[in-house]
Amino acid sequence: MIIEIEDDFSLGKMADCGQCFRAVCLPDGSYRFISRENVLNIREQAPHQFQVSCSEEAWEKFWRDYFDLSRTYSRIREDLLMQLSGEGETPFGQTPRGVSEGDAATEAACRQDGADSVERCMPGPDVVSDAAVRFLTQAEQAGRGLRILRQDPWEMLITFILSQRKNIPAIRSAVEKLAMLYGHPVKEMLFTFPSPEELGRASEADLRAAGLGYRAPYVKDAADKVLSGELDLETLEKLDDESLFEKLMTVKGVGKKVANCICLFGFGRTSRAPVDVWIERAVSLCGGVDPFPAFGEYAGIMQQYAFYYMTHQKV
DNA sequence: GACCAGGTGGCCT
């Protein structure tokens, strides 16, 4: 079947941007994505034309949502650039200023992790510094084509617990190993990411043997909390961004950065902008002030452009 | 064979 996609849609970038770890480019130039029980082969056969291996029903019911196709990223980029050029005086998702200092909505939009002061979101003359404008403009160009994939929350929970102090290739192999050991086959030599029940069968010692190292008890705790119902991933969907973030932080081994990644990549919360070592470098290139929260509802999308830029270009 | 990786929890002031 052929799908037409006019909007931003770079398979290469999405498969290699550090948000999904199981997508691969096959020898024939097509890409294979896997999520839950679904496997998709997709190839760009002409500009904006994609050949997909699934049925129309599977595309509409699953993959359209997975690729976040209800959002128009070209439009979002325009908005982001407009804010960069200073035309958008009011950052997304924030109420106009000068009303009242302690405005709850503004404060909520500013808080990325509950610890940061409102201070740095309170825009001075320039919400985003000149250095930041230059950097973010470059980043948007480099990252054009990316989308925030709507991945399985459980898989994101475990994957980003695994991710700490690993590079992307190492995360890939760790996830693949878990799938091989505890998932079930969907095709030959291709395994699902293990469900909470499947992964729950592994003891902490088993997980250490699988190479998780000090993260083994963290993964165990996550599986325990999900299996006991203490962490109900379906219910979490209904929570607002901040409550979701706080709830995720109750899992051992889930700190600010990992919780924000789960919010962004597992729950589609595009206001969350995780700060890792790469983004810290980006922040210093921007003059030392984290520019992402100022993008409000789309902070996570701008962050993803910056992350891609940092990990793929020499800056 | 160093060096570093999409960090975090625990301990210390």
Add this chain to the structure above:
DNA sequence: AGGCCACATGGT
């Protein structure tokens, strides 16, 4: 509240 540091393993 904020600054160190150990932590296990694998890729480059």
